[in-house]
Amino acid sequence: MWLALTEQGFEMSNKVTLSLIVVTYNSQDTIKECLGALIRQCTSADEILVYDNGSVDNTAKILEDYASKVSLYLAPNNSGFSYACNWCTKKVSQTSHLAFINPDVVVGIDLVHRARGAFDDRSVSLVGFFCKGKNGLQDKNFRRYPSILSGLLTIIDNVILRFNIKCNSSFNLKKHYLDGSCMFVDRSMFVRANYFQDFFLYGEDVILCDFLKQKGIKAIYYSDVSYLHLRGASSSSIPGERSWSMLPNMTYSELFYLCRRSLLSRGAYLILKFIELLSLVMVSTLFWRKNKIKREFYRKRLLLFIQYSLAFLIQGKGFTKPEFHVGPEKLNGEI
Structure with missing residues (x-):
């Protein structure tokens, strides 16, 4: 109230x-x-x-x-x-x-x-x-x-x-x-x-x-x-x-934004993004050896990206993961 x-x-x-x-x-x-x-x-x-x-x-x-x-x-x-x-x-x-x-x-x-x-x-x-x-x-x-x-x-x-x-x-x-x-x-x-x-x-x-x-x-x-x-x-x-606890949400929201792009665009994005994230993992391993948090962040980000990539590529505009959204029954029930 x-x-x-x-x-x-x-x-x-x-x-x-x-x-x-x-x-x-x-x-x-x-x-x-x-x-x-x-x-x-x-x-x-x-x-x-x-x-x-x-x-x-x-x-x-x-x-x-x-x-x-x-x-x-x-x-x-x-x-x-x-x-x-x-x-x-x-x-x-x-x-x-x-x-x-x-x-x-x-x-x-x-x-x-x-x-x-x-x-x-x-x-x-x-x-x-x-x-x-x-x-x-x-x-x-x-x-x-x-x-x-x-x-x-x-x-x-x-x-x-x-x-x-x-x-x-x-x-x-x-x-x-x-x-x-x-x-x-x-x-x-x-x-x-x-x-x-x-x-x-x-x-x-x-x-x-x-x-x-x-x-x-x-x-x-x-x-x-x-x-x-x-x-x-x-x-x-x-x-x-x-806090990196919300890293899955951050990774998913970017893919969700792009999921309506063409198959070719989604494929090109995945390739370039994978190269970018892999490079960041390698750089953090070589130059930030004492910064365990930063190394772990880039590693987790890459793993999450790989985890969501196949569904993003295949499903296109149908790509969605309910765990990152507020359900329609919630939205319609209280607002």
Whole structure:
């Protein structure tokens, strides 16, 4: 049930109204900073919605202290990020724009205001911001869409970023998808996209951005306003470090995105991706002998890729693994 509403029955107007959605799961270490930064920047017409996915730590208890300032839903089970975002979106039918904010994100000064101002231009449907990691350095939050050559191009992009090579590497929706950790989007366009894909975790941002790209919408990315992202705070015991427990979801979501390509394209992708992953395994073995975690990551990634490859190649658009999706009975039963 809803424990509290920040703003009830606000009047519809031509002004931009924001519903900021935060989905939590075992987020006790970061949620206070996350909500504190959002609350300080929201207006009376905005609403913060927090959906807790059945946390087993102290997250729910912490959230109850914010019940007078946010709209809070405590779910009994973990239904995944996409389901929670879609559930919240249907609860705020009057709002004009949405923001999806991870619980391990701390928005910088003026970020919400800048997003609101960007949407004053009615042609703008997507807004993103510069991302920093816990070390204060850039944590690139846009990536190339999965494709036959995306692996090679991503390596080149990472080299450019690593050595600060001067190059036009700004966000471009035609080439990049925006990380869903801090994303502002026009609600009507999000609904037209049929909400987030029903993944349990990872990959929903790729498919949404691909839809927006196909619609030719205008996207804005601000490099002079940033947010802090402590990646993996809900899935890792150490905030700021990724957890590789969701590696199967990450591997599957990329293949799912590409499964509607032609047989020839799927085959070419598999060959080039296999070469890329095998090379990374060899490089990690030779040069990162002391970094057991990184070596194990690349090895597991290669094994998962091989495990899913045959079904991906043969089944094409029929390629699906139910364990990575929220079932239709769940989606239809509660939303």
